Amino acid sequence: MSELTALTLKAALDGLKAKSFSAVEITQAHIAAVEAARPLNAFVLETPDKALDMAAASDARIARGEAGRLEGAPLGIKDLFCTEGVRSTAGSKILGNFIPPYESTVTANLFGQGAVMLGKLNMDEFAMGSSNETSAWGPVINPWKSASGGNSALTPGGSSGGSAAAVAADICLGATATDTGGSIRQPAAFTGTVGIKPTYGRCSRWGVVAFASSLDQAGPIAKTVEDAAILLTTMASHDPKDSTSLPVETPDFAPFVGKSVKGLRVGVPKEYRVDGMPAEIEKLWQDGVDWLKAAGCEIVEVSLPHTKYALPAYYIVAPAEASSNLARYDGMRYGLRAEGKNLNEVYETTRAEGFGDEVKRRILIGTYVLSAGYYDAYYLKAQKVRRRIADDFDQAWRTCDVLLTPTAPSAAFALGERMADPIAMYLNDVFTVTTNLAGLPSISVPAGLDAGGLPLGLQVIGRALDEGTVFSVAGALEKAAAFRGKAQRWW
Amino acid sequence: MAIDAELVRKVAQLAHIAEPEERLAPLAAELNGIIAWIEQLAEVDTDGVEPMTSAVAATLPLREDVVTDGGDSARVLANAPKTVDGFFVVPKVVE
Numbered sequence: 001m002s003e004l005t006a007l008t009l010k011a012a013l014d015g016l017k018a019k020s021f022s023a024v025e026i027t028q029a030h031i032a033a034v035e036a037a038r039p040l041n042a043f044v045l046e047t048p049d050k051a052l053d054m055a056a057a058s059d060a061r062i063a064r065g066e067a068g069r070l071e072g073a074p075l076g077i078k079d080l081f082c083t084e085g086v087r088s089t090a091g092s093k094i095l096g097n098f099i100p101p102y103e104s105t106v107t108a109n110l111f112g113q114g115a116v117m118l119g120k121l122n123m124d125e126f127a128m129g130s131s132n133e134t135s136a137w138g139p140v141i142n143p144w145k146s147a148s149g150g151n152s153a154l155t156p157g158g159s160s161g162g163s164a165a166a167v168a169a170d171i172c173l174g175a176t177a178t179d180t181g182g183s184i185r186q187p188a189a190f191t192g193t194v195g196i197k198p199t200y201g202r203c204s205r206w207g208v209v210a211f212a213s214s215l216d217q218a219g220p221i222a223k224t225v226e227d228a229a230i231l232l233t234t235m236a237s238h239d240p241k242d243s244t245s246l247p248v249e250t251p252d253f254a255p256f257v258g259k260s261v262k263g264l265r266v267g268v269p270k271e272y273r274v275d276g277m278p279a280e281i282e283k284l285w286q287d288g289v290d291w292l293k294a295a296g297c298e299i300v301e302v303s304l305p306h307t308k309y310a311l312p313a314y315y316i317v318a319p320a321e322a323s324s325n326l327a328r329y330d331g332m333r334y335g336l337r338a339e340g341k342n343l344n345e346v347y348e349t350t351r352a353e354g355f356g357d358e359v360k361r362r363i364l365i366g367t368y369v370l371s372a373g374y375y376d377a378y379y380l381k382a383q384k385v386r387r388r389i390a391d392d393f394d395q396a397w398r399t400c401d402v403l404l405t406p407t408a409p410s411a412a413f414a415l416g417e418r419m420a421d422p423i424a425m426y427l428n429d430v431f432t433v434t435t436n437l438a439g440l441p442s443i444s445v446p447a448g449l450d451a452g453g454l455p456l457g458l459q460v461i462g463r464a465l466d467e468g469t470v471f472s473v474a475g476a477l478e479k480a481a482a483f484r485g486k487a488q489r490w491w
Numbered sequence: 492m493a494i495d496a497e498l499v500r501k502v503a504q505l506a507h508i509a510e511p512e513e514r515l516a517p518l519a520a521e522l523n524g525i526i527a528w529i530e531q532l533a534e535v536d537t538d539g540v541e542p543m544t545s546a547v548a549a550t551l552p553l554r555e556d557v558v559t560d561g562g563d564s565a566r567v568l569a570n571a572p573k574t575v576d577g578f579f580v581v582p583k584v585v586e
Contacts, residue, residue: 101566200546214546243551312529323506330507332581334570343582348509360508364499364518365525367506378529383542385535390543422521423528439546464547 004029009073009173009227016062016072023058023072027051027116030074033171034118039491042156042166044079044137045087046119054116061114069234071114076172078163079120080127081107081218082207086117090209091125091135091159094354096335104207105239106176106218113234118172121162125356126326127183127211130428132161133419134358142191142412143169143487146452154412154454157187157428163221164191168487174222174231178208180215181314182408182432185444188221189407189457192446192485194228194474195221197432199464200439201246202232204239212321213244215314215436225445225474229253232467248465256468257475262296264473267400271307272431274409281406281456284448288404288458291480292473300400304392309385310434311426316369316382317437322359323366329354361422390438397463402473405431407444407457431459441467443474447481455485494522 004026007015015021031048051074058072082088082100089095103111111117124134132139132155140161142154156165160177164187167175177184179197188195196219203218210216220231233253239245268289273282289299331337331350338353340346355363369378396403409430418425435442441464444457458477462470496515499522503510510518564577573580 098570101569201549214544240552240554244545244547244549246547246549247552306535309532309535312532315525315529316532327507331572332579335572337572340582343584344507345509346582347507348504351507352509355508360510361518361521361525363506363508364502364522368494368498368502368522368526371502371505380542381532381537383544384537384540385532387540387543388535388537422525437543437546 005033005170007173008223009230010224012073012173013070017067023055023062023116024052026072027055027074030118030172037169037171037491040141040143040165040169041138042122042140042162042169042171043076043119044089044122044162047086047117050086051116051118054111058114058116068112068114070110072116073114073173074116074118075110076118076121076163076166076175077107078160078176078178079123080178080209081176082209083107083117083120086120088120088209089136091123091137092354092356092359093136094329094336094351098334100207102207105204105237105241106208106235109234109237110176121166121175123162124159125359126209126322127159127178127180128322128358128362129158130182130186130425131155131415131418132158133415134356136356139415140165143491144191144412144454145488145490146454148452149414152414155190155415157190157412159183160187160221164188164193164195167191167193167221167223169491174220174227176218176235177221178216178218179436180211180318181436182429184219184221185432185442185457185459186408186428188444189446189455190412192455192483192487193221193223194225194443194445195219196228196232196443196467196470197435197441198232198236198467199246199441201244202236202467204237204242204245206239206241210325212318213325214321215318225471225478226254226257228443229257229471251468253467253471256471259472259475260296261292261472261476264297264402264469265300265400266292266297266473267300267302267396267403269302269304269307269396269403269405271304272405274430277409280450281409284456284458285406288447288477291477292404295476295480302396302400302403304396304434306385306388306392307434310389310437311430313382313385313389314433314437315365315426316378317386319362319366320370320379321366323363323370326359326363386437389434393438393440402469403461405459405461407431407459411450411452411454411456435461440464441470443470445474445477445481446483446485447477448483449485494519494526
């Protein structure tokens with residue numbers, strides 16, 4: 001592939017600024033890479049004409065000395081973000097050929113700073129999944145292959161599998177993603193990329209198709225920690241159109257990467273040492289501890305006693321909110337409409353044909369736990385447990401500044417391997433879901449390879465709105481791990 | 492309480508999703524598996540714990556009660572499956 005696609009976002013922005021190449025040139029290189037990478041199924045819609053128009057406009061602004069922060073940088077956009085005039089499906093059949101007449105705040109922020117859109121990225125249907133296999137467009141294939149797994153196709157993780165695969169395969173400089181229970185960080189870990197879920201409320205949810213509104217957060221997937229910091233700086237903003245958007249200034253996160261972490265207290269939660277954790281993940285975690293110790297951090301053992309209850313609480317709260325949010329898909333105002341003898345039959349048939357199995361399962365669970373007679377036993381109980389989980393973190397912050405954990409309990413697994421057992425699939429998110437419940441920022445950094453040569457990630461969790469420290473610690477891990485792995489190109 | 496096919500039928504109706512008869516029993520088994528796993532929450536002592544309804548401690552802001560948008564029915568209707576004369580067309584509701 002062309003050298004322009006191998007650049008980091010930072011290097012590309014520097015090159016564009018220095019006029020070493022034009023926005024149109026780097027966009028053309030990426031369009032060619034996207035076409036060549038179709039076997040990955042990472043894009044559900046390619047928008048090369050729009051990309052070239054945006055790039056030409058970028059070149060004009062660069063020539064006039066009016067370049068934005070991301071001027072001319074070709075990015076991929078997860079299909080959960082509504083993009084004005086460009087089909088947005090959230091990975092579902094029920095949205096049909098939905099063409100939003102508006103732009104999500106996050107994408108508007110990116111495009112307002114000159115970013116170029118290459119197209120829309122594949123994802124699990126309505127972001128419900130951990131392997132990309134629930135997408136109505138078929139699964140994304142991980143660019144990585146395991147040396148010990150024959151030639152079998154691996155999952156890139158989910159739900160932001162398209163975003164992670166596209167960044168790992170060098171077909172975009174960075175991508176937008178979203179995370180409700182781990183959907184940015186687990187795919188990042190499975191593909192050797194960096195992904196951060198910021199504090200709940202940092203990024204506006206306006207124009208992002210809703211899954212579970214009290215948990216959903218947007219964030220970037222990128223090639224490096226610095227690239228992730230650059231992207232988040234532009235994605236985040238206070239937005240009056242999202243009532244849970246935090247009325248705070250967004251700092252420039254990039255200068256935090258490379259800052260000394262000397263004297264920071266790093267908590268290691270003992271409850272994350274789960275049964276059956278592969279030895280190589282335990283080893284990687286220890287490596288992370290050693291690296292941060294060598295960088296001058298103080299290591300503290302902490303306890304988050306309610307960790308094991310996070311996933312079951314999540315599988316009440318998230319489906320409950322989803323069943324309510326997805327009630328809007330009734331076939332009347334947009335999207336798919338099936339035939340029926342009367343109104344009720346139209347509703348029921350539309351939703352039966354439009355939603356996939358996992359989405360239906362979650363809507364049914366959500367409807368059940370919210371229904372009369374069960375609300376207190378399930379939904380109210382889960383919200384109380386959620387409070388306990390958040391309180392655990394508050395306790396931990398008395399003795400430490402960040403937490404260090406593995407991102408996922410395994411490396412990428414084969415497509416098809418876990419589809420038959422929903423709970424085995426849900427367990428992918430055991431280390432990530434806690435911070436969605438508590439609203440805390442957390443990042444996954446590629447830190448090593450398993451025996452088969454697949455990437456593994458470490459997670460850094462910070463205090464609310466303390467993404468700066470999270471980026472500093474992630475930068476220190478990235479530097480110490482010196483992760484240079486790239487998927488061998490087979491597509 | 493165990494979920495049976497009859498309860499799945501009722502929940503599917505509440506959720507407005509047509510589930511064919513032969514799917515009710517397998518769905519009941521799937522949902523029971525998930526609910527049984529969720530039941531471990533009963534072990535957690537939550538006496539006196541305030542339910543958490545928001546991920547951040549922020550009060551919901553109120554906006555000015557003024558018209559900010561509108562008069563744009565063409566865009567509103569652009570994605571509708573069926574329209575006539577600037578209206579959504581829906582199946583007959585009252586016989």
